[in-house]
Amino acid sequence: MLEITDQNRVRTIALARHDALNAFDEALYDATAIALQDAAEDGDVAVVILTGSGRAFCAGTDLKELHARATKNGFVPGKYGFNGLMAVLAEFPKPLICAVNGVGLGIGTTILGFADLAFMSTSARLKCPFTSLALAPEAASSYLLPALLGRQNAAWVLMSSEWIDAQQALEMGLVWRLCEPDQLDDEVRRHAELLASHPISSLIAVKRTLTAPHVEAVRAALAREDALLEELLGAPPNMAALAQFVGKRD
Numbered sequence: 052m053l054e055i056t057d058q059n060r061v062r063t064i065a066l067a068r069h070d071a072l073n074a075f076d077e078a079l080y081d082a083t084a085i086a087l088q089d090a091a092e093d094g095d096v097a098v099v100i101l102t103g104s105g106r107a108f109c110a111g112t113d114l115k116e117l118h119a120r121a122t123k124n125g126f127v128p129g130k131y132g133f134n135g136l137m138a139v140l141a142e143f144p145k146p147l148i149c150a151v152n153g154v155g156l157g158i159g160t161t162i163l164g165f166a167d168l169a170f171m172s173t174s175a176r177l178k179c180p181f182t183s184l185a186l187a188p189e190a191a192s193s194y195l196l197p198a199l200l201g202r203q204n205a206a207w208v209l210m211s212s213e214w215i216d217a218q219q220a221l222e223m224g225l226v227w228r229l230c231e232p233d234q235l236d237d238e239v240r241r242h243a244e245l246l247a248s249h250p251i252s253s254l255i256a257v258k259r260t261l262t263a264p265h266v267e268a269v270r271a272a273l274a275r276e277d278a279l280l281e282e283l284l285g286a287p288p289n290m291a292a293l294a295q296f297v298g299k300r301d
Contacts, residue, residue: 052066052067052068052078052079052082053065053066053067053079053082053083053086054067054104055086057095057096058240058244059244059247060095060096060097060098060244060247060248060251061096061097061098061099061100061240061243061244061247062090062093062096062098062099062100063099063100063102064083064086064087064090064099064100064101064102065101065102065103065104066079066083066101066102066103066104066108066109067103067104067105069104069105071110071113072105072106072107072109072110072153072154073103073104073105073107073108073109073110073159074109074110074111074112074113074114074156075109075111075112075113075133075158076112076113076116077116077127077128077129077132078129080129080131080132080133080135080136081129081130081131081132081135083136084131084135084136084138084139085131087099087136087139087140087143088139090145091139091143091144091145094251096145097145097146097246097247097249097251097254098145098146098147098148098243098244098246098247098254099143099145099146099147099148100148100149100150100239100240100243101147101148101149101150101162101166102149102150102151102152102239103151103152103153103159105153106152106153106154107152107153107154107155107159108150108151108152108153108154108155108159108175109155109156109157109158109159109162110154110156110157110159111156111157111158111159111180112133112157112158114184114293114296114297115297117284117293118293118294118296118297120284121284121285121289121290121293122285122290133158133189134273134277137190137191137273140162140165140190141165141191141266141269141270141273142266143165144255144258144259145251145254145255145258146167146168146243146246146254146258147165147166147167148166148167148168148169148170148239148242148243149162149163149166149168149169149170150169150170150171150235150236150239151163151169151170151171151172151175151177151226152172152175152232152235152236153172153174153175154175154176154177154178155175155176155177155178156177156178156179156180157178157179157180157181157189158189158190159177160177160178160179160192160208160215160225161179161188161189161190161191161192161195161196162190163199163225163226164190164191164192164195164196164199165190165195167258167261168227168228168242169225169226169227169228170226170227170228170229170230170235170238170239170242171217171220171221171226171228171229171230171235172217172229172230172231172232172235173217173218173229173230173231173232174217174232175217176214176215176216176217177208177214177215177220177225178212178213178214178215179192179208179209179212180212181209181212182209182210182211182212183212183292184289184292184293184296185283185286185288185289185291185292186280186283186284186289187276187279187280187282187283188209188276189276189280190273190276191269191272191273191276192205192209192272192276193209193272193275193276194265194268194269194271194272195269195272196208196209196225198265199223199224199225200223200224200225201223201224204223204224208223208225217229228242
């Protein structure tokens with residue numbers, strides 16, 4: 052489910068739910084939240100890289116599980132779940148680098164709002180399919196993406212349900228660097244190890260000064276988005292969209 056490696060004070064956490072293109076189910080939300088908490092508390096870890104294993108970065112939330120949640124049919128919530136992972140990300144104290152190695156859908160795009168640096172393969176693509184699923188934004192993206200991209204770029208990403216290619220993502224400011232697919236890992240590691248060569252206490256202090264002014268706003272955005280999700284999830288437009296997806300998968 053996760054592939055975790057340590058090298059030169061850099062911990063790499065790779066999503067590895069290969070049968071679902073690394074889509075998050077409750078178990079993966081739990082595992083990722085725990086892995087990030089462990090990295091935050093480990094005095095030998097200075098920097099964390101979050102990436103995907105295989106051909107995808109993250110295909111979003113598992114829609115079959117979301118359908119089960121909407122229909123109250125066999126859904127079992129995790130210990131942390133989506134909200135728990137968001138709480139960990141909002142407070143994560145160390146530099147977090149996202150390496151988008153392949154397709155990123157939903158949370159596979161919005162999680163970039165929590166990255167201190169984001170790298171993307173030139174062959175990767177991103178999409179926030181919220182409106183096509185008749186749902187609201189997630190992961191505080193309604194606050195973080197306008198801050199990163201500007202209001203109109205964020206509106207397009209969150210409202211259009213259209214694909215964003217790597218060049219568009221760079222021009223918008225959604226990612227910091229583009230890399231050829233065979234160079235992504237090396238380039239990300241080079242930057243991560245450069246950061247990790249500095250004192251952890253200083254890295255944490257810098258990050259705290261950057262994020263502290265936004266923590267309450269992020270929490271407020273998460274609460275607003277969660278309330279809207281509860282309102283929209285299971286409503287007729289959402290059920291029609293989820294049923295269509297589940298039918299295609301079946």
